[in-house]
Amino acid sequence: MSDIKRRANPLFLREEELRQAMELLFFAYRDFTGEADEILESYNFGRAHHRVIYFVGREPGMSVKDLLHILSITKQSLSRVLSQLVDEEFIEQRTGVTDRRQRLLFLTTKGQQLEHELSKSQSRRIAEAYRLAGADAVEGFRKVLMGITDEKERFAHINDTPQE
CATH class of the missing domain: 1.20.5 (Single alpha-helices involved in coiled-coils or other helix-helix interfaces)
Known part of the structure; x- marks a missing residue:
């Protein structure tokens, strides 16, 4: 079958094509998070810890309020995870310069090392998929x-x- 005939017309996607996409997303997510999950487990961390570490590393100095917005979680949910990351010295909280009520978040050196370790396999996986595609x-x-x-x-x- 030619490449043109195999391509799905987005205006007429069939249920089976949508189901395949859903399954591929499930499998891709499983494989994308698998190696990181093993690393997180060795620290007694979960995926919530990973998300916090990732986004704080992506935008050093972000406020707790901004992180809550990005993650779309409650203060209570973030508090437990963030407290553990601060207590174990992966994240440092600093008071805002212009607004002393603000808590700004930064990865410590230890946090940067963990973020790099977690992102390494995921970046490699995405880069390979992009290269092939x-x-x-x-x-x-x-x-x-x-x-x-x-x-x-x-x-x-x-x-x-x-x-x-």
Whole structure:
């Protein structure tokens, strides 16, 4: 069958094609998080710890309020995870310069090392998939993920589009 005939017309996606996409997302997520889960387990951390470490590492100095917004969780949920990461010296909290009520978050050296260790295999996995798929597929994949993401988050990250 030619490549053209195999391509799904997005206007007429069948139930089976949608189910396959859902299954692939489940499997991809399992494999994407698998190695990181093993590392986290050795620290008695879970995926919530990973998300906090990732986003604080991505934007050093972010406020607790901003982190709550990104993660879409309650203060109580974040408090337990963040307290553990601070107590075990993976994250440092500093008072805001202009607003003393603000708590700004930074990875410590120990936190940076863990973030790098967690991201290494995930980055490698994504890079390999991108390399195999090609540039057009990478842009298409990004668009699909943005389409799956809730609209309010989609617009929050619209300026995060990679520039050529």
